[in-house]
Amino acid sequence: MKTSNESLISPSIDSLLEKVENKYVLALLSAKRARELFDGDDVTIDEYYINKVTTAINEIDQGKVTYVHGVDEIQAEETADDVSEE
Numbered sequence: 001m002k003t004s005n006e007s008l009i010s011p012s013i014d015s016l017l018e019k020v021e022n023k024y025v026l027a028l029l030s031a032k033r034a035r036e037l038f039d040g041d042d043v044t045i046d047e048y049y050i051n052k053v054t055t056a057i058n059e060i061d062q063g064k065v066t067y068v069h070g071v072d073e074i075q076a077e078e079t080a081d082d083v084s085e086e
Helices: 013-017 023-038 052-061
Strands: 065-067 074-076
Touching: 013 023, 013 052, 023 052, 023 065, 052 065
Parallel strands: none
Antiparallel strands: 065 074
């Protein structure tokens, strides 16, 4: 049985809102990152998800995708350890 703080959705909205200012920013950031992934950008996390939005949300939760308030571009942080080379 799940306790009250466990969620069926992972990552939880509470966890995601610790990374961004509000739900509006989260929606915009995840949509923009998903669009970049759809256009061919490399994934910055080790997990594989078929859905690009799910991938984008998990990148945000793990701190791999960041943004700066007032700047139009988001930044996907990539290091050799983060992205498996094929």
